[in-house]
Amino acid sequence: MEKKIRVLVAKPGLDGHDRGAKIVARALRDAGMEVIYTGLHQTAEMVVETAIQEDVDVVGLSLLSGAHMTLFVDVARLIKKKGLDDVLIIGGGIIPEEDISKLHKEGIAGVFGPGTPCEDIIKFIKENVKR
Amino acid sequence: MKDIAKKVLSGDSRAIARLITLAENNDPSANDSMKDIHPHTGKAHVIGITGVMGSGKSTLIYELTRLYRKQGKTVGIIAIDPTSPFSGGALLGDRVRMMELTMDEGVFIRSMGTRGMLGGLASAVYDVVEILDASGKDVVIVETVGVGQAEVDIIKIADTTLVIIVPGLGDSIQTLKAGVMEIADIYVVNKADRAGVEQTVAEVESLVDITCSEKERKTPILSTIAKHGEGVKELIIEIENHEKYLKKTKEFETKRRLRYEAELIEIIRKRLMNFIFDEEQFKDKVELLIDQISKKQIDPHSAAEEILSKILK
Structure with missing residues (x-):
């Protein structure tokens, strides 16, 4: 058996800055993962439907616009509602310290701010992936 | 019939996605479902x-x-x-x-x-x-x-x-x-x-x-x-x-036959390769032979012969 970790890297909402997402996508690729990149302006429904079709182990959300408390939470709730219990959700971007614990409570297991070394994200995924 | 195969036949997205993953990972549990869906x-x-x-x-x-x-x-x-x-x-x-x-x-x-x-x-x-x-x-x-x-x-x-x-x-x-x-x-x-x-x-x-x-x-x-x-x-x-x-x-039948031939070859190739390069009994032997080829103690053709003779007997 040759299991590979599949990760969806998604940019929900109207934020058009995807440099960070692309850097993370490439780092995960170089760590041996299969990264599905969907491009900008995804709705929560699109992110979750893509996660279903691609049968990913991880959904990684990137947002720099400040709307993470709405959009990350929308995605996390929809993932829960659809019963995708074995999907690990992580998020990154400009996220104030006080929001992090709230995001954890909503099921976003890892939250990574600016300056996080890519190795930290890779390690987190490898240690927390659910299947 | 397995549950997942039934769901695939009914068009269920999550079942389709999961069976694809199992097939991609060469998970043996995919085989039964692939058998069940083939007639369809x-x-x-x-x-x-x-x-x-x-x-x-x-x-x-x-x-x-x-x-x-x-x-x-x-x-x-x-x-x-x-x-x-x-x-x-x-x-x-x-x-x-x-x-x-x-x-x-x-x-x-x-x-x-x-x-x-x-x-x-x-x-x-x-x-x-x-x-x-x-x-x-x-x-x-x-x-x-x-x-x-x-x-x-x-x-x-x-x-x-x-x-x-x-x-x-x-x-x-x-x-x-x-x-x-x-x-x-x-x-x-x-x-x-x-x-x-x-x-x-x-x-x-x-x-x-x-x-x-x-x-x-x-x-x-x-x-x-x-x-x-x-x-x-x-x-x-x-x-x-x-x-x-x-x-x-007649070309339609010819094309479909070509596909099944290619698929059969691919399944056999994959299983044979896994058998030789992943199974414990061969793994060490293969590594040893590669070392020997590097050191010019044996040539690649003779090394392949040695591996194949073990399988074919």
């Missing part, structure tokens, strides 16, 4: 789309799919991108051009890494075509990796192979070379708003004149501007014409 396959028309990177394959698939959906047909899309030979990872980015199809229940898109295959396809692609076919998709579209000259495996799986060319990639001698330029059932000259399109079309026309002079069917050449949807309606008509032609002649 063979109905979908399989379109292969190949061409150099950046030629517009994904965009063309998006436009084709939109039209098929207007005709009420359901579509499965398999988009293949290369796996890194160094890390084993892959960046699968074809969905970017097909984003608008995500929420359409009549469309299922799956991205795949080549995972070591060299012919432009992924090893599990045969299984994935069967799964999407069994799930009731009317059309299954397979997008190869961006190809060079020699990645021609798509013809082993597609009923209709489209070769996408763009203007400005070389002179007429390029079109005469063996390989990718030989495999088209339909040539598509995309990005037809670019300079040099007349010359490219003329070169392909002269190629078709030479290669099809004795044949019953002359390979059609279409110009498209995929990003504006231009020429796509005509392309769908040509794909239909080709399907009718295949069914009228």
